[in-house]
Amino acid sequence: METLKVMCVTWNVETTWPEQDLHALLGIRKDVVIKRAHDDILPDIYFIGLQEVKSQPQNVVMDALFEEPWTNALREVIGPHDYVRIASERLQGIVTNIFIKRCHLPHVRDIHTAVVRTGLGGLWGNKGASCVRLNLYGCSMCMVNSHLAAHDSGYKERVDNFNTIVDTLEFPITETANILYHDYVFWVGDMNFRFEPHMTSDAIARLVSEGDWGKLAEADELRKAQRTGDAFSMFKEGDLNFQPTYKYLEGTSMYDFSRRPAWTDRILHQVHPNAYDNVKLSVDQTSYAALSSYIQSDHKPVTASYKIKVFANHEERCVRFQVTERWVVGEGGKFTLTLDSDVTTSPWDYISIYKVDFTAMHQYITYMYLPQQPPPSSSERSFQLQFSDELLQHPGMYRLVYYSGKYSCYLGMSDPFQVLAQS
Structure with a gap:
């Protein structure tokens, strides 16, 4: 088995723009000149869930044309450290993003997204969940980013929201159609659970000043829901x-006692340790914290870090590239494409060319569809193909990436290669 590091982030940004620097939020050191020496200690995967991102009609239209501002701000911080955004999903103000280290990209399989609305009886997306599932090195993972019903009196509605999300959300993968069927599940969000009614604002403030987290946890409604089996018991x-991460006076780290303080913002996980014969999956949580330095919202962001086990050297449905001759700007070049025997192609498969340091999968320069080939005569299929590109205008270092329409993922990525200027 191999160990991967996962970092989860949740933050209700209260319809603000990304005003504060995000390096500390993501555990990345900020330098005038980016230094990469500490990159090996950064996580392999970032799961980032935001709530209450601006979602007025004009914002949604602009985000459809241009990258959503929070997503762009996150990518600008993470990207230079060799990360790629591989998936995102949005339900009104609930925005979910997944970034992975570039070296893992060819090992991601079956990426699918889904949303569940729970606002106004399931008609409105101001509450609900946006979710992403994928396989990585043979293990299935699901990230759920939820915003549940608010207010002190909303315990039952929050429980109902949780059960609606679990019961109604489906993915098109039979073995993991349900959220809870995945090997690993990370559930983040503004859960909106409060303290039980007997805890007054004064009592909460006193216990916070004393640092008596145990006494506060005993009165936490989410912990109660787990104990009683109402929600999150698994x-x-x-x-x-x-x-407690809510409610703060904006621009400060002082509570706004118009609402009782509460741990509304949470990160939970589930693992099926015995999902496979002769191996044991596991989650080792290494940190769980709120970041008090972020003051632009009435919520504090929360982060959690984990170490998880996946299969070592796992390969399936792999595609390999070999650039066979020099490439020239405006002319393109030839390459050999090799498909493993378990790869089933489709008319929607294509090969894209990217700059070597691309940070999101939508940043391809141009692409070509995979020519439909005759049935294979051997266990592997190799083809020499010509990539003719008139859109590639600048010499430099580039990569090729193979996208599978059938499997909704990227089955292969070339080594960097040089594109030369015209002589």
Whole structure:
């Protein structure tokens, strides 16, 4: 088995723009000149869930034409450290993004997204969940980013929201059609659970000043829901050793006592340790914290870090590239494409060319569809193809990436190769 590092982030940004620097949020050191020496200690995967992102009609239209501002701000911080955004999903103000280290891209399979609306009885997306599932090195993972019903009196509605999300959301993968069927599940979001009614604002403030997190946790409604089996009983959560994350006066780290403080913002996980014969999956949570330095919202962001086990050297449905001759700007070049025997092609498969340091999958320069080939005569299929590109205007270093329409993922990525200027 191999160990991968996962970092989850949740933040209700209260319809603000990304005003504060995001390096600390993502655990990345900020330098005037980007230094890469510490990149090996950064996570392999970032799962980032935001709530209350601006979602007025004009914002949604602009985000359809241009990258959503929060997603762009996150990518600008993460991207230079060799990460690629591989998936995103949005339900009104609930925005979910997944970034992985570039070296893992060819090992991601079956990426699918889905949403569930729970606002106004399931008609409105102001509450609900946006979700992404994928396979990585043979293990299935699902990230759920939810915004559940608000207010002190909303316990039952929050429980109903949770069960609606679990019961109604489906993915088009038979073995993992349900969220809970995945090997690993990370559930983040503004859960909106409060403290039980007997806890007054004064009592909460006193326990916070004393740092008595245990006493506060005993009165936490989410913990109550787990104990009673109402919601999240199959999930685990790290110790709540930080101040309640809501509600703060904007621009400060002082509570706004118009609402009782609460741990509304949470990150939980589930693992099926015995999903496979002769191996044991596991989750080791290494941190769980709120970041008090972020003051632009009435919520504090929360982060959690994990180590998980996946299959070592796992390969399936792989595509390999070999650039066979020099490429020239405006002319393109030839390459050999090799498909493993378990790859089924489709008319929607294509090969894209990217700059070597691309940070999101939509950043391809141009692409070509895979020519439909005759049935294979051997266990592997190799083809020499010509990539003719008039859109590639600048010399430099580039990569080729193979996208599978059938499997909704990227089955292969070439080594960097040089494109030369015209002589």
